Amino acid sequence: MIEEYHCSAPAIASLVHAVQAELWVCGRASIRPYLALEQPIIADTSALVSLATKTDHNHVPATKAAAELREAQRPIILPSDVLVETVNILGKRSSHEIALKAVDALLKPGRQFILVEMTSHVEAALAKFKEQPEAVGLTDCIVMALADHYSTKDIVGFDKQFEDAGYHKLQHECFAKLTPLSLLP
Numbered sequence: 001m002i003e004e005y006h007c008s009a010p011a012i013a014s015l016v017h018a019v020q021a022e023l024w025v026c027g028r029a030s031i032r033p034y035l036a037l038e039q040p041i042i043a044d045t046s047a048l049v050s051l052a053t054k055t056d057h058n059h060v061p062a063t064k065a066a067a068e069l070r071e072a073q074r075p076i077i078l079p080s081d082v083l084v085e086t087v088n089i090l091g092k093r094s095s096h097e098i099a100l101k102a103v104d105a106l107l108k109p110g111r112q113f114i115l116v117e118m119t120s121h122v123e124a125a126l127a128k129f130k131e132q133p134e135a136v137g138l139t140d141c142i143v144m145a146l147a148d149h150y151s152t153k154d155i156v157g158f159d160k161q162f163e164d165a166g167y168h169k170l171q172h173e174c175f176a177k178l179t180p181l182s183l184l185p
Contacts, residue, residue, distance in 0.1 A: 040075045042147045043113070044157030044169075045139060048086045052102045053093065058158045076156060078106060078113045081142045121145045128165075136161045 050058035083103070090099035106113050118125070124145035129138050140161055147155055153167045162169040 039152055039154065040077045040114075040150050041154045041156050042143050042150070042152065043076050043078045043082055044143050044155055044159060044162070045082050045085045045089065046157040046159045048082070048102065048106070049089050049093075050158060052086075052090055052098065061158075074112070076113050077146060077150060078115045079139075079142055079146050080115060080117050081139050083115060085139050116146065118142055118146070121149060124148065132161070132165065136165075 046058070047062060050056045051062040053059060056062075083106070086106075087099045087103060090102055105111075107115065121142060125138060125142040128141040128144050129136070132141060140159060143155055143157070144162070144165055144167060147153060147167060155162045155167050155169050157169050159169065
């Protein structure tokens with residue numbers, strides 16, 4: 001059961017910061033052995049928002065993919081910046097309650113999401129940002145830089161700019177075990 005959250009914007013930032021710090025410390029020691037099992041996929045905000053928002057134009061494909069792929073075992077790398085962007089978008093479009101339910105679902109123990117802090121990848125992301133068209137945001141470049149770091153071209157998302165930059169945007173292969181997000185109002 002999801003707990004009820006009473007929060008303000010600073011509380012959300014504090015929660016995200018605490019989760020990032022805790023998972024980064026734990027993740028550094030344990031992420032490599034987990035990733036050795038299967039090629040990782042990098043999560044983008046577009047996929048997470050689509051899955052959590054019933055009115056999003058990609059909600060149906062996202063929920064179908066989630067239902068079909070619950071049993072997939074590929075780890076999904078969740079860049080901390082994508083988590084923050086997802087919380088911000090869901091908080092503004094829906095409510096802080098919905099945003100916090102999404103965070104709870106994403107970071108629930110046993111999920112295949114691995115939250116990764118991005119500080120060490122900022123320079124690579126900024127270099128990509130310089131080369132991209134104006135429509136491509138820094139968070140998208142962070143996703144691409146992290147994909148390069150983990151030697152994968154696979155990104156969970158709906159944004160065309162990933163394909164344009166030479167990555168594979170996986171829409172149906174990567175939503176395993178995300179069904180709780182699709183149940184959000």
